[in-house]
Amino acid sequence: MALLDELLEANQKAFHPDADPGSFIANRHLCIVTCVDPRLTHFFPDAIGVDRGHAVVIRVPGAHIAPGSEMLRALAASIYVNDCQEVLVLPHTDCGVTRVSDDELRRVMRARGVTEAAIPGDPGRFFGLIPDVEKAALETAEAIRRTPYLPRQMPVHAALLDIRTGVMKVIERGYEAVFR
Incomplete structure (x- = not known):
């Protein structure tokens, strides 16, 4: 089952039309x-x-x-x-943005189909490492x-x-x- 379909199925089970959502x-x-x-x-x-x-x-x-x-x-x-x-x-504690390197970000971005030209020059700064x-x-x-x-x-x-x-x-x- 696709992830979106799983979410939709869970939503149908959790749906309560008379529930009070409270205030914003x-x-x-x-x-x-x-x-x-x-x-x-x-x-x-x-x-x-x-x-x-x-x-x-x-x-x-x-x-x-x-x-x-x-x-x-x-x-x-x-x-x-x-x-x-x-x-x-x-x-x-154990925050990922303290452990990931610029090189790792570049590698993952390339693996996900991002072209080298589209990768920020300083990915660590761009992503807030x-x-x-x-x-x-x-x-x-x-x-x-x-x-x-x-x-x-x-x-x-x-x-x-x-x-x-x-x-x-x-x-x-x-x-x-x-x-x-």
Whole structure:
């Protein structure tokens, strides 16, 4: 069975026409900036107590957003449209973007049919590879704080989630950083 057909079949079994989807407002007023790693899907309820409707989740490789990035616009939407009052930058241990090399990316892209001319000159930078997730989390938090169209007094926290155990280690408490 094709993957799309499997998804459609699961959707038919899960479909509840009278279910209340809740509000588009994040009821815990939280936006989580985290990684694209598929191991994080459905991990948040058990690891940090965040269920459907609690938070907006923005997923980007390594949970890293560079200053001036288009992802800051997505974050602004979660703040102003979904009423997020705090941001948690939450990378994780054993992150693939810390382990993949430019050469590996080039090899995989060529194997998937991308021509050499179409491969970015610096694939690591293009795809957001980072050497240190904790440092990248702090850079992301600072980029958010310095973005002029985001609230000045909004707490932006940085933490690291252990992908195996679910234990969250605080790197920086955003409450203190607001008043620097």
